[in-house]
Amino acid sequence: xxxxxxxxxxxxxxxxxxxxxxxxxxxxxxxxxxxxxxxxxxxxxxxxxxxxxxxxxxxxxxxxxxxxxxxxxxxxxxxxxxxxxxxxxxxxxxxxxxxxxxxxxxxxxxxxxxxxxxxxxxxxxxxxxxxxxxxxxxxx
Numbered sequence: 001x002x003x004x005x006x007x008x009x010x011x012x013x014x015x016x017x018x019x020x021x022x023x024x025x026x027x028x029x030x031x032x033x034x035x036x037x038x039x040x041x042x043x044x045x046x047x048x049x050x051x052x053x054x055x056x057x058x059x060x061x062x063x064x065x066x067x068x069x070x071x072x073x074x075x076x077x078x079x080x081x082x083x084x085x086x087x088x089x090x091x092x093x094x095x096x097x098x099x100x101x102x103x104x105x106x107x108x109x110x111x112x113x114x115x116x117x118x119x120x121x122x123x124x125x126x127x128x129x130x131x132x133x134x135x136x137x138x139x140x
Contacts, residue, residue, distance in 0.1 A: 002129060005125050005126070005129050006036065006037050008125050009028050009036060009037035009122055009125065010037045010038075010039065012118050012121055012122060013026045013027065013028065013037055013038065013039040013118075014039055015118075016039075016100065016114055016115070016118050017039045019114065020106065020107075020110055020111050020114050021105065021106065021107070022102045022103050022104075022105040022106025022107065022111070023100060023101070023102050023106060023111065024041065024044065024085070024101050024102060024103055025038075025039055025040040025041055025044060025047070025100075025101040026038070026039050026040075026098065026099065026100045026101065026118075027039070027040060027049055027052055027053060027056070027098075027099050028092070028096055028097070028098055028099075028122060029052075029053035029054075029056045029057050029096060029097050029099060030053070030057065030095065030096055031057055031060070031061075031094065031095055031096060031097065032057060033053055033054035033056075033057035033058065034050075034053055034054075035049040035050055035052070035053035036053075036096065038052075038053075040052065040101070044101070047101070052099060053099075056089050056097050056099040057097060059078055059089055060075060060078060060089050060091060060097050063075035063078045063089075074091060074094070075091060076090065076091050077089065077090045077091065083104060084103065084104055085101065085102050085103045085104050085106075086100075086101075086102045086104075086106060086108070087099065087100070087101055087102075088100045088102070088111065088115065090115055090116075090119050091119075092119045092122050092123050092126070093123045093126065093127075095126055096122065096123075096126060098115060098118060098119050098122065100115060
């Protein structure tokens, strides 16, 4: 993936982490479980970007199977809550996932609004990258 795209994703993650009180980390993972960009502090216990990316992709895959019981649309979001915080995994089109880690003080409505803007922006980045990378046919 192009360095500019990764840099833009990191910038969006930084804005999410710094802009929403209670958000302690975020990452973008491919649907096959690879970390594309992350802002995960090193002091979070047992949390590394590679492992979190793999778990996020797997969790979203399981969520898709579960919501299949009520329809054909894939899961848009998976929210896990505990007394100490939340893990939110948001689908980005059919190619990636945004995972957000929070403490218990986060305003879920604010997080939802900002996460939606971030996922929309990342989806647009990925669509633009795919359009640029698509082979072009030249008609003689």
